[in-house]
Amino acid sequence: MGFVTLLVVLFWLKTLLAYFVDFKLGLSDPFQFLILLLNPLATTILLFGLALYFKRARFFYPFIFLIDILNSLLLYINVIYFREFTDFMTVSTMLGYSKVDQGLSGSSLALTSPHDILYWLDLVLVLALMATRRIYIDPRPLNKRVGLAVTSSALLLFTVNLTLGEMDRPQLLTRTFDRTYLVKYLGLDAFTVYDGIKSQHTSELRSHAKKSELSGILKYVHKNYAAPDKSMYGVAKGKNVIILHLESFQQFLINKKVNGQEVTPFLNKLYKSKATYSFDNFFHEVGQGKTSDAETMLETGTYGLPQGSLFTQLGNDNTFQAAPAIFDQAGYSTAVFHGNVASFWNRSNTYKNLGYQYFFDASYYDTSGDKSLGYGLKDKLLFNDSVKYLQHLQQPFYVKYLTVTNHFPFTLDSEDSSFKTPNTGDKTVDNYFKTAHYLDQSIKEFYAYLHKSGLDKNSLVMIYGDHYGISNSSNKSLAKLLGVNPDDWNDYDNAQLQRVPLMFNMPGYKKGKVEHTYGGEVDVLPTLMHLMGMNTKKYIQFGTDLFSKTHNPVVAFRNRDWVSPDYTSIDGTVYSNKTQEEIHPDKALQAKLDAIQKHVNQGLNDSDSLNQKNLLRFFHPKGFTAVDPSDYNYSDGLEKEEKLEKKLGLKSTSLFSRNGDKSTQPFYKTDAPELGHKTTDSNRIKITNQDDTSGK
Ligand code: GP9
Ligand code: MN
Numbered sequence: 001m002g003f004v005t006l007l008v009v010l011f012w013l014k015t016l017l018a019y020f021v022d023f024k025l026g027l028s029d030p031f032q033f034l035i036l037l038l039n040p041l042a043t044t045i046l047l048f049g050l051a052l053y054f055k056r057a058r059f060f061y062p063f064i065f066l067i068d069i070l071n072s073l074l075l076y077i078n079v080i081y082f083r084e085f086t087d088f089m090t091v092s093t094m095l096g097y098s099k100v101d102q103g104l105s106g107s108s109l110a111l112t113s114p115h116d117i118l119y120w121l122d123l124v125l126v127l128a129l130m131a132t133r134r135i136y137i138d139p140r141p142l143n144k145r146v147g148l149a150v151t152s153s154a155l156l157l158f159t160v161n162l163t164l165g166e167m168d169r170p171q172l173l174t175r176t177f178d179r180t181y182l183v184k185y186l187g188l189d190a191f192t193v194y195d196g197i198k199s200q201h202t203s204e205l206r207s208h209a210k211k212s213e214l215s216g217i218l219k220y221v222h223k224n225y226a227a228p229d230k231s232m233y234g235v236a237k238g239k240n241v242i243i244l245h246l247e248s249f250q251q252f253l254i255n256k257k258v259n260g261q262e263v264t265p266f267l268n269k270l271y272k273s274k275a276t277y278s279f280d281n282f283f284h285e286v287g288q289g290k291t292s293d294a295e296t297m298l299e300t301g302t303y304g305l306p307q308g309s310l311f312t313q314l315g316n317d318n319t320f321q322a323a324p325a326i327f328d329q330a331g332y333s334t335a336v337f338h339g340n341v342a343s344f345w346n347r348s349n350t351y352k353n354l355g356y357q358y359f360f361d362a363s364y365y366d367t368s369g370d371k372s373l374g375y376g377l378k379d380k381l382l383f384n385d386s387v388k389y390l391q392h393l394q395q396p397f398y399v400k401y402l403t404v405t406n407h408f409p410f411t412l413d414s415e416d417s418s419f420k421t422p423n424t425g426d427k428t429v430d431n432y433f434k435t436a437h438y439l440d441q442s443i444k445e446f447y448a449y450l451h452k453s454g455l456d457k458n459s460l461v462m463i464y465g466d467h468y469g470i471s472n473s474s475n476k477s478l479a480k481l482l483g484v485n486p487d488d489w490n491d492y493d494n495a496q497l498q499r500v501p502l503m504f505n506m507p508g509y510k511k512g513k514v515e516h517t518y519g520g521e522v523d524v525l526p527t528l529m530h531l532m533g534m535n536t537k538k539y540i541q542f543g544t545d546l547f548s549k550t551h552n553p554v555v556a557f558r559n560r561d562w563v564s565p566d567y568t569s570i571d572g573t574v575y576s577n578k579t580q581e582e583i584h585p586d587k588a589l590q591a592k593l594d595a596i597q598k599h600v601n602q603g604l605n606d607s608d609s610l611n612q613k614n615l616l617r618f619f620h621p622k623g624f625t626a627v628d629p630s631d632y633n634y635s636d637g638l639e640k641e642e643k644l645e646k647k648l649g650l651k652s653t654s655l656f657s658r659n660g661d662k663s664t665q666p667f668y669k670t671d672a673p674e675l676g677h678k679t680t681d682s683n684r685i686k687i688t689n690q691d692d693t694s695g696k
Contacts, residue, residue, distance in 0.1 A: 001146070003138070004052065007068055008044050010122040015040035015075060015188070017118055022079045024086065024473065025184045035164050035185055042161050043189035046154035047071060052147035057139045068123060071189065076119045078188060083111045084408065086472055088179045088188070091196040092308035093288060110409035161186065179307075195307070202612050209613035217606045217615070221540050224603070226526070226548035234533025236506060240459040241327070241532070242450075243298070243400040246439060247291070247375075247407050248469030251280065251499035252482060253436050259420045263433050266444035270463070270505055276512040279546065281565070282502040284467040285520040287558030291402070292345040294466035294521055299323045299354050301525035301541030303607040304558060310611060315350030319617040321539055323525060325355030325627045327398040330534065333357060335393055335637075337386040338402040339365060339377025341685060342634065348691065352629035358641070359634040360389045362687050369680040370413050375404040376685055378416065379442035380672035387449065391655040391664045392641035394648070395458070403442070406435040406469065415673045426477035432469050445670045452667035453655060456507035462528060464521070465500030492575045495561065495568050502546075504531060518553035518565050519546045538621040542607050556600040564596060635691040 019025060019036055027033055051064035081089045129135040165172050165185030172185055173194070182191040254271050256263045271278045286293035289309030296310045297303060299322040304310050310318075324334040335358035342348035342361035351359050365385045367377045377385070382403065390399065405412070410431035419437040421430040443463075450456040470478050472494045479486040484493065502524065505512075519527075523543035526536045530545045544551045555563045561570045567583070568575045574593055576583045585593060610616065620626075645652045655664055 001052075001142070003135070004048055004064065004150075007064060007122075007126065008041070008048050010126070011044050011048070011068060011071065012040050014072065014119055014122065015044070017115075018075055018079050018188075021115065023082055023180075023183065025180055027184075031164075031168055032184065035161065035168065038157075038164070039161050039185065039187040039190075042154050042158035043187050044071070045150060045157065047189065049147065049150035049154055052142055052150055053144070055141040055144075057137055061137065065123070065127075072119060072123065074192060075188060076116070079116070079119065080108060080111050083113075083473075084471065087288060088183055088191060090179070090199070090288070090307040091192060092199045092313050095199075110411075158190070206613050209615060211615075211618035213609065213613065214615050214618055217540065217610055220602055220606050221542070224542070224544060224552065225537060226544035226550040226552065228530040228545050229547045229549060232545075232547040233530050235509075236460040236504075236531045237533035238396060238458075239506070239532070240396045240455065241332075241398045241528070242455075242459050242461045243398075244443060244446075244461060244463045245291075245294070245400060245402045246443075246463060246465045246501065247403045247405070248432075248467065249406060249436060249439065249465030249500060250468055250470070250497065251282070251465065251501050252497065253433075254280075254501055256433075256481075258422045258433050258481070261420060263419075263437050264440035266440050266447070267463070267501070270447075270503060271501070272514065273505070274512050275507050275509045276503050276505040277547075278512070278514045279502040279517060279519065280499070280514055281516055281518045282464075282500060282546075283498045283518075283520045283555045283557075283563060284465065284500045285522055285555065285557055286467045289345070291466050292347075292350075293558070294464075295345075295402075297521040297543070298464075298524050301522065301536075301539065301543055302611060303522055303542060303556075303604055305611065306558065306604070306608060309345060311350045312346040314611060314614070315346045315353060318353060318611065318614050320354050320627065321616060321619070321621055321624055322354040322627075323528075324351070324357075324398065326529070326534065326539075326624070328355055328357065329623075329625060331396070333394045333397040335360060335389070335397065335399045336402065337382060337389070337399065338362070339367065339372065339379075339382040339404055340375050340402075341687060342691075348634055349629075351634075352632040353627060355627040355632075357632065358389070358393070358637045360386060360637055361634065362685060364389065364637065366679050367685055367687060368683050369674075369677060370684075371674045371677065372684045373405060373407075373411065373413075374684060375407045377404070378672065378674065379403045379405040379439055380445060380670050381674060383442055383446040383449070384668050384670045384672065384675070387665050387668050388663070389638055389641065391453075391659070392638065392645060393654055394641075394644060395653040395655070395658075401446075403439055405442070406432075406439045408469065410435045410469070412438060422481055424477045424481060426474055429470055429474055429477045429481075436469075441671075445668070449664075449668045451507070453659075453664045455655065459507070460531065461503075461505040461507075462524075463501060463503040463505065464524065465502075467500065468498060470497075491570045491573070492568055492580055495557075495563055495570055498557070498563075504528075515546070517546050517551060518555055518563065519543070519551065520555040522556075523551070538624070540610065540616065540619065542603050552599075554596055554600060556603055558604070560597075560600060560604060562596065562600045567593065567596075569593070569597065633691045 047067050048064055051060050054060040054063055078089050169181060169185060172181060253263050255268050262268060270276050285297060287304045288307060289304045289311060292309045292311035293304030300320050305313060328334050334356050336351060336356055337360045340362055342359060348359060362376050365377050371377060371381055409428060412435055417434050417438050419434045421434050424430055475494055475497060476486045476489050479489045523546050526541050526543055527546045529536045553565050566577055568577060574583050575581060645654055645657055
């Protein structure tokens with residue numbers, strides 16, 4: 001019993017360390033503080049107490065250690081995860097984690113901190129004390145009833161805990177959209193078990209889903225539909241679409257100067273160019289799926305999932321009626337260029353269900369030595385090295401470039417940048433400007449190529465930032481650079497900082513301007529399709545065309561907070577955008593705010609139900625042919641392109657064919673120093689292409 005007590009107390013202390021040092025749980029009163037002290041105890045006693053059912057010492061000791069190690073591991077991965085996502089790890093994230101861990105290793109290391117040793121020290125010490133016999137192994141069997149007594153007191157304690165939690169926060173278990181609450185009131189173990197039960201429930205939902213469940217969703221979508229503005233409809237019809245996905249790129253970088261130097265001079269130029277429609281009130285809406293959530297919204301017009309990533313959880317077998325397939329069926333070639341491995345975010349599987357014809361992932365480039373960083377090939381090289389594949393694609397094409405260099409922890413080899421970083425006291429924040437500057441330069445080089453090759457004349461380039469780069473926990477360090485007193489920084493400021501760029505650039509176009517319309521990532525697909533002269537009415541999409549007169553300007557965040565042109569709602573507290581202060585609405589205004597919240601909830605709920613129950617398998621938009629993922633295989637992309645070129649002969653529209661069957665690579669100029677570096681055996685990422693079975 002003494003041994004169990006010792007381990008329980010040690011684990012309790014570790015949990016409190018995580019609660020008070022690593023997690024930000026937002027304690028507002030002493031009562032919550034009390035619950036917090038109490039909540040690790042019930043589950044720890046329950047779990048560790050199970051060892052007491054083993055009569056023999058040789059089973060008891062290994063078992064209790066195993067439980068302790070597993071529970072410490074759960075605690076520790078949550079500590080790491082929280083540092084990046086300011087959130088707890090769901091069971092589905094954990095299960096999908098193996099698919100995204102490749103490449104995460106680099107930044108996981110950067111997410112560690114010296115005091116992390118305390119999460120493991122107790123186990124080491126106890127083992128050492130046992131080995132040196134300072135803790136004595138007690139062979140005497142315990143009465144069976146001791147185990148039972150411990151289990152029932154733990155359960156009783158848990159009931160007390162739950163009751164206290166419900167007293168402070170009614171409907172604790174039903175309003176689970178906020179994971180912090182669950183951990184704050186019930187502890188990490190209870191949260192994880194509860195979450196596991198919920199994911200099991202979702203998988204059951206899917207198998208019981210019926211076609212009739214579509215009707216409510218269709219009602220919402222039809223009511224929400226915003227007809228295109230006639231003057232904008234089809235302005236880019238027939239053009240190539242080139243999507244530049246700017247990793248972790250926030251709007252505040254635009255026009256920002258650091259030490260007198262512009263951070264992103266080239267993007268700044270594009271931003272204000274007459275050839276560009278830019279948006280300055282455009283927000284990312286991603287959840288835990290980060291980049292993959294941005295892609296989900298962009299390609300499918302539906303939201304990411306409330307927990308985890310849709311790509312990893314549902315990408316293998318969900319039915320989509322998504323942009324790649326829609327463009328494909330309108331006569332476009334479709335491709336993604338990305339310098340990370342294809343398995344990251346389960347992309348290679350998901351892309352097949354989205355209907356992408358080609359995926360030029362890391363296996364298509366020389367990523368060896370210092371050509372890559374933790375998330376893959378450096379951007380300047382990605383753009384340069386993509387040319388040999390891009391030029392063989394039949395036009396018109398719909399292509400997406402996923403950049404990676406501007407990714408946490410924002411490190412760069414010294415020869416890649418001489419940008420003078422600010423000195424905020426937070427290395428992450430300082431370096432962010434350096435990698436953003438690098439990204440800007442790589443876009444500039446790519447644009448020079450577009451111009452030289454003539455591609456710019458018949459292309460629409462859409463540029464957007466996928467999500468924040470600086471997480472809320474670091475925003476205070478950023479505040480000064482933005483001209484705000486760090487002490488005044490609050491939730492409202494965090495929400496406003498979720499702006500990311502969105503630009504539709506058509507070289508040669510003259511009517512562009514900076515639009516102030518409020519919108520979010522879910523609005524991009526209908527906007528783009530209308531610019532391309534494609535009808536969206538027959539599809540199920542949750543956003544609305546940003547250029548439409550009836551566009552809904554409420555931006556829904558994944559956690560149900562929202563921003564509108566006038567108000568910002570965070571966790572039920574509403575701020576006025578004008579005064580930036582919390583408001584105390586009268587009855588009429590409250591009704592208006594409630595209606596907005598209801599709309600936000602419904603959009604998210606309907607999108608979740610559509611995706612989680614895979615309802616699109618029952619939906620057949622007229623003229624759209626269902627995607628068959630087995631039609632796609634992402635190995636030998638170049639060979640496939642060249643075969644098609646040959647087959648089409650004079651009819652081939654690829655840039656290569658149009659250039660008199662000559663490579664356009666000489667048009668590309670990059671100052672990337674790595675270009676001249678020899679290929680080495682070492683690699684910062686592990687390259688695999690699961691479609692390549694040739695063994696080369
Ligand atoms: C990796 C890249 C990064 O392939 O897309 O994803 P993120 O960590 O930003 O979600
Ligand atoms: Mn990203």
